[in-house]
Amino acid sequence: MAVFLGIDIGTTAIKIGVIQSNQVLYASEHRLQTYGDDTVKYQKGHELLMTLSEAVLAIPNVFRQQVETISFSTAMHSLMPDDESKKIFLWSDFQAAIAIEAFKKTNEAPSFYEISGTPLHAMSPFAKILALRSEYPQDIHWYGIKELVLQYFTGKPLIDYSTASATGLFDIHKRQWSKAILTYLKIEEAQLGELVDPTQLVEALPEICQKFGFKTSVSIMAGASDGVLAAYASFYRTGRTASLTIGTSAAVRQVTRSAKLNYKKQNFCYYLNEHYYVCGAPSNNGGCILSWAAEQFGKESLDFFANLPDILAQTEIGAKNLRFWPFLNGERAPYWSNDIAGGFQDLTLQHQRKDMIRSIIEGLLLNVARLVKLVAPNEELSISGGFFQTAVLGELAADIFGSTCYYAVENEPIFGLYYLLEQPELPKEKAKQIFRVNQANYNKYQAISKKYFEEIDQLLAQK
Template sequence: MILSVFLGIDIGTTAIKLGVIEENELLYTSELPLQTYGDERIKYQDGNELLTILQAGILAIPAGLRKKIMRLSFSTAMHSLMPDNETKQIFLWSDLQAAEVIEPFKQTSLAAHFYEVSGTPIHAMSPFAKLLYFQEIKRYPEETKWYGLKELVMSFFTGTSTIDYATASATGLFDLRKKQWSNEILDYLGISVEQLATAVDTDQSFEMLPAIRRLFGFSSDIQVTIGASDGTLAAYASYYSTGRTASLTIGTSAAVRQITKTAQLDQEKQNFCYYLKEDLLVSGAPSNNGGVILAWAANHLAEHPAEFYSMLPDLLAQTEAGAKGLRFWPYLNGERAPYWSNEIKGGFYDLTLEHTRMDMIRSVIEGVLLNVRQLVKLVASDQELSVSGGFFQTPALGQLAADVFGNACYYAPQNEPIFGLYYLLEQPEMMAEEIQQAYLPNLNQQEAYKQIANHYFE
C-alpha cells in the first residue's frame, strides 16, 4: 500500500500543532501558541488571527517537503461556536456565558431527551447552550449563520463551509444515530438547517482552492480531508496503536475515553458519546481539573515551585496513602463529568494541625486522581488503560494513578490527534507496539485507595 505524505493540523484551544508524517514517521512538527481573549466568563479566539498564525506555520515547513504533501487534514477542538460575521469571534468550550440559562433548562424533560438524541452533555460548554443564550438575549441577527473552528479552516482551504460528523456530534445540535442536524433541537432554538454548515463524514475529501495551493507551494494533486475532533482522534490514536479501547489523557484537563460500536449514555452522570467513523463511536467523560491543579499546588503550596515535579517522587515515598485522612476536592475550575456544574468549589477537608505541607501536596494529587477515578469507573471500569499527557511523564505519578484506579496503565505517547488523523485516513500497517512504561497496581495500595474512595467526595 502506498501511503501519502500527510500533513495533520491539530487546532486546539491553546495551540496549533502541525505534523508531517510518512510511513508512520514524523518528518516535521511544530507548535504555534494561540491567544484566548475575554475574562472569567467569556472565552474566545480571534478567527482572523488564527488563520494568520496557521498560514505562518505552514509556510515554515521546508518548501521541498511541502511540495511532497498529498493529503492535508484537520483535528479541531470540540464545542466551538462562531457567528459568521467580520469579527470571527470563536467562542470556546470554556466560555461560560450560557451557564445561567442552561441550569434551568437542565430541569426540563427536554434536557434528557436532547442528551439522548445528541450524545452531548447538557452544559454551558456546548454550542447548544451558547445558542440558547444568544437567542434569548437576541445578541445576533436572526439570519446569522453559525459555524466553528472546523468550518473556518475548511472555508479558508476549500471555499466550502463544512463540518465533519465527529465535530458536529459534539455541538448538541446533531442527531447521533441519524447522522444529521436534529430538526427538533434546531426548532427549539429557532434556527434552521440553512444557518449551519453542511455535515459530511470524517473521511470526506475536497479540492484545495487554487490560490491557497499556490500560496503554500503545494502539489496540484493535494487533497483536503475534513478529519474529526481532537477528543475522538486522541482516542483513536490510542486504539489503533495499542489495541486498547480505553484511554486516559491527563494534561491541563483530563478525559477518559472508550472506543465503542454502540451509543453508551448515562442520564445521571452524562458521559459524552460522539461519532468517529462509520462503525465506531467514542464514549467518554471529561474533567476540568488535571494538571492545572498540580500547577496551582506548585505555585501556592511548594517551597520551591521550579522543583515541584522533580521532588514529587520523594514526597510520595515519604507520605502515606490517604494523606493522614486529609481530603482535597480538586474543583478549583468548576467541573464537567460527573457533576456538570460551574458552581462546585474545591478545597481541603478534615485539615488539622497535624497535617504538613507534604500531606497537603499529596492530598492535592490524590484528590485529582480520585476524581478521575470516578470517570474511569464510569467509562472503562476494570480495563487496561492506554495513558498519555504530561502527568504520566513522571513515573511516580503514573504508578500512583494505577494504584488509585486499580487499572493497569500503559504510557503511550502516540495518543496525539495528529496521529489519530493519520491512522484514520491512511490506515497504515502498524509497527510492533512499543510501550515506554507500564504501571501495574500495587495490590496493597489499590485496596487502600478503594477504601478511601468510598466516602472521599461526601
C-alpha cells in the same frame, strides 16, 4: 510514498505534523491567544487563521511541495457567530451556565441528550446558542473552528460528523442536524456548516495551493475532533479500547462499536466513523491543578515536579486524613456544574506542606477514578499527557484506579487523522512504561474513596 500534513488546532496551540510511511518528518507547535475572563473565553478567528498560515509557511518547502493530503483536528465545542469580529467562544466559555441549568428542567432535556450524545453543559454550542441567540441577527451563521478553517482552505464552511456530534445539535443516530433541536432553538439548517464524513476529500482552493506552495492536486480531508482522534490513535496503536489523557484537563474515553448513553450520568458519546463511536467523561481539573499547586507550594515549577517522588515517598497514603477536592475550575463529569468549588477538607495543624501536596494529587486522581469506573471499569488503560511524564504519578494512578496503566505516547490527534486516512498495517505498539497495581495500596484507596467526596455529593444531590 504519499506525504500527509496533519494540523491539530487545540485551545492553546496549533500543532503541525508532516508524516510519511508512519514516520514524522517535521513537527512544530504554535501558541494561540485566548481572551476573556472567568466567564467569557474566546479566540479571534482572524488571529487563528494568521497563526495557522504562519505555521504552515514555516514547514520546509521540500515537505510542503510533496504533501498529497491535509487534514484537521479541532477542539470540540467551539462556537463562532459568523460576523465581522469572528469571536470563537471556546468549550471553557461559561456564558450559557444559567441558560443550560434552566433547560435541564424542561421536558426536552432527556431526549436532546439521547439524540446528540452531548452532555447538557455550558460548554456545548447548543447551550451557547440558547444563551446568546438574542444578541445576534436572527439569520446569522453559527460556525466553529472546523468550519472557519475548512472554509479558508476549500471555500466551503464544512464540518465533519465527529466534530458536529460534540455540538449538541447533531443527531448521532441519523448523522444529520437534528430537526427537533434546531426547531427548539429557532434556527435553520442553512445557518450551520455543511456536514461531511470525516474522511471526505475536497479540493483545496487554487489560491491556497499557490500561497503555501502545495501541489494543485492536494486534497483536504475533513478530519474529526481532537478528543475522538486521540482515543482512536491510542486504540489503533495499542489495541486497547480504553484510554485516559491528563493534560490541562482530563478525559477517560472508550472506543465502542455502538452509541452508549446514560442520561443520569451524562457521559458523552461522539461519532468517529461508520465503525466506531468514542464515549467517555471529561474533567476540567487535570494538570491545571498541579500547575496551580506548583505556583502555591513550589519555589520553582521545575523543582516542584522534580521533588514529587520524594514528597510522595515521605508521606503516607491518605495524607493523614487530609482530603482535597480538585474542583478549582468548576467541573464537568461527574457533576456537570459550574458552581462547584474545591479546596482542602479536614485541614489541621498537624498537616505539613508535603501532606497538602500529596492530598492535592490524591484528590485529583480519586476524582478521575470515578470517571474510569463510569467509562472503563475493570479495564486496562492507555494513559498519556504531560501529567504522566512524572513516572511516580503513573504508579499512583494504577494504585488508585485498580487498573494496569500503559504509558502511550501515541495518543496524538494528528496520528488519529493519519490512521483514519491511511489505515496502515502496524505492529501493536509496546508500552514504554507499564504501571501495575499494588494491591495493598489499592485496598487502602478503595476504603478512602468511599467517603472522600461524600459531603459534596450530598450537597449537589439536594439541589
